[in-house]
Amino acid sequence: MTEQTEPSDILFSDEQAQLLEIAETFSANKSPIDAVRRQLAAEDAIDGALWREIAALGWLGIAIPEEFGGSGLGLGEVVAIVEPMGRKLLSSPLASTTLAAQAILCTGNDEQKSQWLPQLAAGTVAALALTEAHGDWDLCHLTCTATRNGGTLSLSGGKTFVTDAAQADLFLVSLALDGAPALVLVEKSALGKDALHREVVVDETRRSYGLSLDGVELPAANLLAAADLPGCLKSLHLAACLLYAAEMCGGTAGVINVTLDYLKTRRQFDHFIGAYQALKHPMVDALVGLEQARSHLYHAATVFEMGNGADGRGEVAVRMAKAQAAAAFAFASDRAIQFHGAFGFTYDCDAQLYRRRALWCEQQHGDGLHHRKHLAGLLLD
Amino acid sequence: MNVSAKALDDFRVEVAAWLMANKPADPGFLLPQSFMEVGTDQQFEFLRDWQRKVYEAGYLGMAWPAQYGGGGRDQAFQDIATAEMARQKVPFMTNTIGLSWAGPLILNMGTEAQKQAYIKRILSAEDIWCQGFSEPDNGSDLGNAQLRAVRDGNEFVLNGSKIWTSLGSYADYMILLARSNTETNTKYEGLSYFLSPMKIPGVDPVPIRKLTGEYGFTQTFFDDARIPDTCLIGEEGKGWQVAMKTLTFERAVSGGQAGGVHSMPVFASEVVELARHAQRDGRPAIEDPLIRDQLVALLMEERGLDLNNQRADIPGLNTEWPGAIAMARKLTNSEWRQRLNQFAVTLQGANASRYVGDAQAVDGGRWQRGYFNSFSSTIGGGTSQIQKNIVGERVLGLPKSE
Numbered sequence: 001m002t003e004q005t006e007p008s009d010i011l012f013s014d015e016q017a018q019l020l021e022i023a024e025t026f027s028a029n030k031s032p033i034d035a036v037r038r039q040l041a042a043e044d045a046i047d048g049a050l051w052r053e054i055a056a057l058g059w060l061g062i063a064i065p066e067e068f069g070g071s072g073l074g075l076g077e078v079v080a081i082v083e084p085m086g087r088k089l090l091s092s093p094l095a096s097t098t099l100a101a102q103a104i105l106c107t108g109n110d111e112q113k114s115q116w117l118p119q120l121a122a123g124t125v126a127a128l129a130l131t132e133a134h135g136d137w138d139l140c141h142l143t144c145t146a147t148r149n150g151g152t153l154s155l156s157g158g159k160t161f162v163t164d165a166a167q168a169d170l171f172l173v174s175l176a177l178d179g180a181p182a183l184v185l186v187e188k189s190a191l192g193k194d195a196l197h198r199e200v201v202v203d204e205t206r207r208s209y210g211l212s213l214d215g216v217e218l219p220a221a222n223l224l225a226a227a228d229l230p231g232c233l234k235s236l237h238l239a240a241c242l243l244y245a246a247e248m249c250g251g252t253a254g255v256i257n258v259t260l261d262y263l264k265t266r267r268q269f270d271h272f273i274g275a276y277q278a279l280k281h282p283m284v285d286a287l288v289g290l291e292q293a294r295s296h297l298y299h300a301a302t303v304f305e306m307g308n309g310a311d312g313r314g315e316v317a318v319r320m321a322k323a324q325a326a327a328a329f330a331f332a333s334d335r336a337i338q339f340h341g342a343f344g345f346t347y348d349c350d351a352q353l354y355r356r357r358a359l360w361c362e363q364q365h366g367d368g369l370h371h372r373k374h375l376a377g378l379l380l381d
Numbered sequence: 382m383n384v385s386a387k388a389l390d391d392f393r394v395e396v397a398a399w400l401m402a403n404k405p406a407d408p409g410f411l412l413p414q415s416f417m418e419v420g421t422d423q424q425f426e427f428l429r430d431w432q433r434k435v436y437e438a439g440y441l442g443m444a445w446p447a448q449y450g451g452g453g454r455d456q457a458f459q460d461i462a463t464a465e466m467a468r469q470k471v472p473f474m475t476n477t478i479g480l481s482w483a484g485p486l487i488l489n490m491g492t493e494a495q496k497q498a499y500i501k502r503i504l505s506a507e508d509i510w511c512q513g514f515s516e517p518d519n520g521s522d523l524g525n526a527q528l529r530a531v532r533d534g535n536e537f538v539l540n541g542s543k544i545w546t547s548l549g550s551y552a553d554y555m556i557l558l559a560r561s562n563t564e565t566n567t568k569y570e571g572l573s574y575f576l577s578p579m580k581i582p583g584v585d586p587v588p589i590r591k592l593t594g595e596y597g598f599t600q601t602f603f604d605d606a607r608i609p610d611t612c613l614i615g616e617e618g619k620g621w622q623v624a625m626k627t628l629t630f631e632r633a634v635s636g637g638q639a640g641g642v643h644s645m646p647v648f649a650s651e652v653v654e655l656a657r658h659a660q661r662d663g664r665p666a667i668e669d670p671l672i673r674d675q676l677v678a679l680l681m682e683e684r685g686l687d688l689n690n691q692r693a694d695i696p697g698l699n700t701e702w703p704g705a706i707a708m709a710r711k712l713t714n715s716e717w718r719q720r721l722n723q724f725a726v727t728l729q730g731a732n733a734s735r736y737v738g739d740a741q742a743v744d745g746g747r748w749q750r751g752y753f754n755s756f757s758s759t760i761g762g763g764t765s766q767i768q769k770n771i772v773g774e775r776v777l778g779l780p781k782s783e
Contacts, residue, residue, distance in 0.1 A: 009688060009691055010688060010691045010692050010695065010698075012695045012697055012698055016697075017697040020697065021697075253701065256777075260777055260778070260779070263779060264778070264779065264780065271780070271783075272779075272780040274773075274779035274780050275779070275780040275781060275782050275783065276782070277766070277769070277770065277782050280769065280770065280773040280774075280777075280779050280782060281766070281769040281770075281773065283773055283777055283779065284709070284712075284769040284772045284773045284776075284777070285769075287702065287705060287709070287772065287776065287777060288709050288712070288713055288772075291689055291692075291702075291705055291706055291709065292682065292685030292686065292688075292689060292713075293685075294692065294698065295685055295688035295689045295691070295692045296681075296684070296685055296688060298688075298692060298695075298698060299688050299691075320681050320684060320685070323681065324681060324685060369674070372674050372677045372678065372681070373670075373673075373674070375677045375680075375681070376670075376673040376674065376676070376677045379653075379676075379677060379680055380653060380656075380667055380673055380676060380677070
């Protein structure tokens with residue numbers, strides 16, 4: 001079909017295959033739907049013991065080089081973990097911790113890497129503080145600032161949607177310094193007592209916080225000083241999109257199954273309702289959307305590389321994966337509510353959990369329309 | 382067979398050079414985009430000549446047995462020749478039913494005499510083949526075929542009609558599914574399968590005019606047409622199994638096809654080019670943000686379907702609904718192609734209203750005609766709605782629709 005296809009567009013390594021299989025079993029065992037619902041009321045998105053199990057499996061160090069305590073694989077292997085977790089609505093700081101490590105790898109000096117990467121690989125939680133009250137997805141649109149006073153940085157402003165902040169020991173914070181974007185590492189101990197406030201968010205499996213930077217003072221050594229910081233922020237944005245695409249593909253498969261179970265067991269007018277084409281055909285549309293999303297996802301997992309901003313192929317692949325997965329998840333979860341009938345309107349029906357998850361995932365790091373707009377620039381000009 | 386990489390590389394150079402030197406010049410009239418769209422004698426003769434030329438040069442049926450007229454070479458050579466034909470966008474092989482469905486079927490389960498009689502002439506396009514599956518009252522329900530084949534000594538007498546016979550006006554033979562027994566337990570057991578001559582008394586292909594205004598297929602009437610029982614392929618009463626075998630060739634689930642391109646592909650990139658030339662508000666349409674979004678959506682879907690084909694070959698990424706991609710392929714690809722054609726028409730602004738034959742029609746009106754013809758794929762071979770039933774039931778395991 002496309003003229004530029006190459007046989008290597010999707011490579012699926014043995015490591016990916018093993019990780020996918022193990023993570024499927026793990027997520028099914030650790031995150032059945034009643035466990036997800038129990039966790040909704042808990043203080044943290046993930047139970048500490050379960051988080052330590054994830055760390056013990058080595059999953060937090062997958063994309064960290066061996067010299068820093070990781071396994072030296074890449075984000076493509078992390079995708080194979082995140083997808084099955086998304087399917088079972090397992091919520092954890094795995095993605096934020098992984099992405100913080102990638103940012104440090106991309107922008108940090110040797111000292112910062114040796115200090116933080118082994119800790120992150122071992123289970124120290126990192127939170128991303130990248131977005132702000134204006135809600136713009138452009139990570140270079142920054143109102144938070146740092147000013148220099150000798151060797152000290154004074155921070156001000158507020159960040160939003162800092163997930164799992166209460167469990168985090170390290171925050172990766174973006175702000176403007178001398179009129180240019182900058183990234184700083186902020187340890188929990190540097191934050192004021194009331195720096196965090198819980199946000200009420202649509203996806204109740206997540207714990208999201210506003211973060212106040214006012215009054216925070218840091219040594220200038222906490223700056224991540226990359227030559228091309230906007231480029232690194234873009235890489236980080238795309239990496240986040242890749243992991244969100246994985247989470248959404250998993251979620252789509254999950255919610256399709258929830259709906260199928262209902263369509264195969266619920267009877268009306270003497271028939272299982274799944275026999276009605278008005279319900280059957282949209283389920284096929286949902287499946288078709290998912291299949292394309294997974295193909296885009298594993299292609300993006302094959303070609304995307306952190307910090308390789310010059311590679312338009314990776315950017316195109318990731319943006320397509322995020323846009324397609326968002327469309328598939330939105331459709332499948334929206335229809336899930338509708339096809340459960342009156343039960344779908346209730347809090348007890350699991351369809352809402354997926355619909356809420358889909359909304360969160362689509363609206364963080366760019367929705368489909370936004371990515372298609374950027375794709376237009378990449379593909380048409 | 383073991384073929385060296387060098388032999389294949391050398392062959393690629395050879396076939397590329399031959400195609401470059403021999404591909405036909407623009408005939409001066411709009412060519413059809415697949416065998417289902419051949420509507421005029423002029424188009425037909427042009428395409429038949431081209432197929433014969435390719436066969437005589439040795440680039441068709443390369444892996445079919447040499448004793449029947451094939452090349453007797455490794456499939457890898459044919460794959461290279463086919464890929465090169467696609468790359469150079471040469472016209473398609475018009476005898477598709479013969480090359481891709483009837484030929485492989487005959488080689489797979491035909492008698493020695495059938496192989497001797499038909500295979501070479503399929504390749505050379507001396508014999509054109511058509512398919513007689515659908516009937517006026519049995520479109521998607523193939524197993525319910527009612528055309529009667531009544532045995533009379535060593536002959537069968539055929540009565541009834543087949544419909545949507547592509548190339549029916551030109552065909553010399555038809556692969557024909559007919560009811561040879563009306564008193565069986567299931568409808569499937571009464572079917573027999575024939576390699577049936579078209580140019581005999583009692584067979585009358587009547588052209589059907591398509592929505593495009595062209596003629597591309599026929600309703601084929603059988604009125605006491607007599608054929609010898611040597612036309613049977615497979616046993617009498619086992620026609621359903623032969624039909625299912627045919628479908629594995631038709632859907633390219635089984636290999637063994639003669640090769641060559643069988644339709645002119647359409648690419649989203651062509652529609653992007655169209656958008657550079659179409660105008661909106663005094664500017665190229667490609668600068669219009671809404672048009673850009675639609676173009677990107679079409680490019681994304683094209684890419685997704687293409688990547689699907691690659692992912693379908695990776696078992697570890699197809700564990701939950703194995704076969705989903707292959708089972709939905711006809712649905713997804715034909716629907717995408719229809720949307721692409723439709724968008725290409727609307728892109729032309731006021732000029733979208735022109736049609737084939739108008740001197741100012743954009744690209745000779747190919748997009749308008751392509752859109753109308755695209756319904757042959759969303760309807761033929763099981764409508765998109767039937768495809769959704771099939772995928773919903775066989776892949777997702779939903780209960781059967783009544």
